[in-house]
Amino acid sequence: MMLKKKYIRHPGLGIIFILLVIQIPIITIFVPRLHKSSQPIHELNSKRLLLKNEESYPTSSFVPQEYWKFKNFDVEKWDQIQSINLRDGPLIDDTQPTEYFKNISNATVCFIEGTDWTLTSNKDCICNDNYFGTDCGIPDSVWYGHYATHINSRKLLKRRKHPRRLIQGVLVNHEFDFLEMRIGSSIDVMDAYIIQESNYTTFGTPRKLEIYERLSSGWLRKYQNKLIYVLLSHFNEKWTENGWLAESYIRNHMSLKGLPMISDKHDDDLFLLFDSDEIPNRSVLLFLKLYEGYTEPIKFGYRWTVFGFFWLKADDPGILSLLYDSKTEKLLQLYNACTIGMLRKVYGNNAMLLRKNAYKHKKLKKEFRVYVASHDVKVWNIGTLGHYAGYHCSWCFQPEGIRRKLLSAQKNDKPRWGDYPEKTNLTYIQKLIKSGEWFDGTHPYIRAQPLDKYYAPSYVLKNSKKYEYLLFP
Numbered sequence: 001m002m003l004k005k006k007y008i009r010h011p012g013l014g015i016i017f018i019l020l021v022i023q024i025p026i027i028t029i030f031v032p033r034l035h036k037s038s039q040p041i042h043e044l045n046s047k048r049l050l051l052k053n054e055e056s057y058p059t060s061s062f063v064p065q066e067y068w069k070f071k072n073f074d075v076e077k078w079d080q081i082q083s084i085n086l087r088d089g090p091l092i093d094d095t096q097p098t099e100y101f102k103n104i105s106n107a108t109v110c111f112i113e114g115t116d117w118t119l120t121s122n123k124d125c126i127c128n129d130n131y132f133g134t135d136c137g138i139p140d141s142v143w144y145g146h147y148a149t150h151i152n153s154r155k156l157l158k159r160r161k162h163p164r165r166l167i168q169g170v171l172v173n174h175e176f177d178f179l180e181m182r183i184g185s186s187i188d189v190m191d192a193y194i195i196q197e198s199n200y201t202t203f204g205t206p207r208k209l210e211i212y213e214r215l216s217s218g219w220l221r222k223y224q225n226k227l228i229y230v231l232l233s234h235f236n237e238k239w240t241e242n243g244w245l246a247e248s249y250i251r252n253h254m255s256l257k258g259l260p261m262i263s264d265k266h267d268d269d270l271f272l273l274f275d276s277d278e279i280p281n282r283s284v285l286l287f288l289k290l291y292e293g294y295t296e297p298i299k300f301g302y303r304w305t306v307f308g309f310f311w312l313k314a315d316d317p318g319i320l321s322l323l324y325d326s327k328t329e330k331l332l333q334l335y336n337a338c339t340i341g342m343l344r345k346v347y348g349n350n351a352m353l354l355r356k357n358a359y360k361h362k363k364l365k366k367e368f369r370v371y372v373a374s375h376d377v378k379v380w381n382i383g384t385l386g387h388y389a390g391y392h393c394s395w396c397f398q399p400e401g402i403r404r405k406l407l408s409a410q411k412n413d414k415p416r417w418g419d420y421p422e423k424t425n426l427t428y429i430q431k432l433i434k435s436g437e438w439f440d441g442t443h444p445y446i447r448a449q450p451l452d453k454y455y456a457p458s459y460v461l462k463n464s465k466k467y468e469y470l471l472f473p
Contacts, residue, residue: 068221070229075212078231079257084192086264088162092290100290101135101159109159111137111290113283130283135159137291139283144387145301146380153380156293163289165191165269167262167340169254169351172197172211174404175276177467178396179211180220182279185459187223189285191269194258196250198232201408204240230258240411248352255343255351267341268292273351274336278302279457280390284382288337295376297357298337301383302392304330307402307433308470309393309456311445327446331385332392339375346371391457398469399429415440434473 074081092098101109105122114131127136132143137159147154168190172179183193197211209231215224232253239246251273259265270288274280280300288298304313314327335357338347346367347353353361359368359377371377383389395402403426406418417423417439432438436445448455450471460467 068218069224069227070212070215071218071221073212073216073229075209075216075229075231078229079261082228082261084226084228084262086165086191086262086269090163092159092161092163100163100286101137109135111135113286114139133157137287139281139287140387141281141284141301141383141389142287144384145382145389150380153294157291158293160290160292164292165266166272166285166289167192167194167259167265167269168272168274169194169258170196170274170276171250171254172276173201173408174210174397174401176210176214177470178276178279178393181457181459181467182274183220183223184463185279185457186282186285187226189282189289190226192226192228192262194228194230194254194262196230196232196254196258198235198250200232200235202239202243202246202410203408204235204237204411205408207408228258228261230254243410243412246410251352251355252350255349259340259343259349265340267339267344269340270337271340271343271351271354272337273354275392277394277396278334278336278390278392280336281388281457284389295378295380296338296342297335297354297359297377297379299333299357299379299381300336300389301381301385302332302334302390303388303454304332304392304394305396305448306394306445307436308396308473309391309460310448310450310471310473311436312448313394314444314446327444329385329446331383331388333381333383334392335379342371342375342377386454388454393470396470399426399433402429402433436473 090098092101100112102112102115103109104120104125108123108125110120110125111131111133114125114127114133114136116126116128119126125134125136127133130140132138132140132147133154138147138157147157166189168182168186170179170182170193172195179195183190195211197209199207199209201207212229212231214220215227215229220227230253232250236246236249239249255271255273259271272280272285278300284300288294305311306313313330313332315330317327335355338354342359343349343351343354346359346364348367353359353364357379358364368377395405397405403424406424409416409418422428423439435443436447437443438445455461456467456471460470464471
């Protein structure tokens with residue numbers, strides 16, 4: 001007791017004692033986290049999937065970093081001070097377990113995320129319900145979209161020695177939540193994002209650079225090293241009368257200005273072009289990254305919803321609609337991807353030509369003839385109804401965001417509902433969201449069922465509190 005009292009009364013030792021007491025819980029908290037991030041651990045979850053433990057993506061939460069790419073970023077020099085250097089990813093060695101594949105015998109390799117490890121033996125990979133192929137590496141949207149009925153094409157697929165690099169281009173206005181979803185759901189698969197913003201609306205009205213302001217304030221700071229910011233700082237009056245001219249120029253500007261800032265690109269790397277409301281599934285992106293033997297360009301089939309993930313877009317009514325009062329879901333199909341080589345050699349790095357699938361246009365006849373002599377050019381599909389390549393969510397904002405979209409729409413986008421004051425009333429817009437009604441009074445939508453396994457992107461469901469307005473009308 002005498003020693004204890006003497007120890008506590010010594011001021012220096014007392015401070016040390018207090019610090020040690022405080023540090024014990026700190027070490028308890030942080031050491032497992034450091035171990036978790038430095039040493040991937042695979043384990044079975046309740047669905048019998050072998051998963052790698054990894055940190056969840058923080059959307060808007062504070063990340064304690066003193067520096068981020070766009071801190072003190074001079075936006076006027078955006079085209080001079082940015083660069084991303086792509087380097088080959090880790091070698092995929094069939095004889096050793098890797099981040100993506102696991103060797104179970106001398107002749108058998110299984111894709112980790114697609115394999116049911118409770119049933120798999122040392123001879124064959126047994127796939128989870130949503131994966132196919134001998135190594136369980138083909139996700140359902142890729143399988144049902146193409147390979148289930150194209151056996152010869154399936155035989156050409158093989159694992160790459162080096163993962164393919166993926167570059168994603170996207171045009172953004174005020175779709176802040178969707179940009180977070182995009183990055184949050186695919187940051188570990190993508191190698192670079194080209195994000196384009198303009199200081200004009202498509203109507204021609206000046207606007208603030210809100211994406212830039214958020215990035216410079218630290219938004220998405222942990223992932224800014226994968227972002228290239230492209231600014232479109234002018235507006236052509238001709239665009240007010242010709243929406244197609246505007247759309248073509250805007251997409252072309254994004255790829256022509258953004259791609260040169262990314263170095264060490266290979267011709268077989270992929271460029272993917274998306275609108276801000278299109279969210280591709282991570283499983284699709286990972287397949288495209290890890291495998292080769294498929295053709296190009298690539299067409300994505302989307303689950304198409306409106307106002308949120310709760311209203312499915314119905315197919316256009318046919319003659320049977322006169323006899324039966326029923327609606328069927330519409331699959332939205334868009335051209336979204338091709339190799340860097342095809343984009344440059346055939347399309348001249350014009351992303352709009354990819355979107356329009358213009359490789360057979362007479363003006364590109366010479367370029368196409370040269371390219372097809374050494375490359376397999378043939379459109380193929382990813383995604384069908386019930387097995388989607390991703391989600392296309394039109395007009396998916398809260399009422400104020402929809403009002404803003406109405407007012408910023410192109411001048412010749414007829415009918416331009418923003419020209420009618422009653423259509424921009426927030427109470428009226430909220431009614432449309434609740435009832436599944438369009439601005440013309442029709443009801444061309446089908447109520448999606450929340451228990452549907454494809455109801456919304458998995459990232460949105462994992463962050464349901466933040467995105468509640470997109471999950472329930």
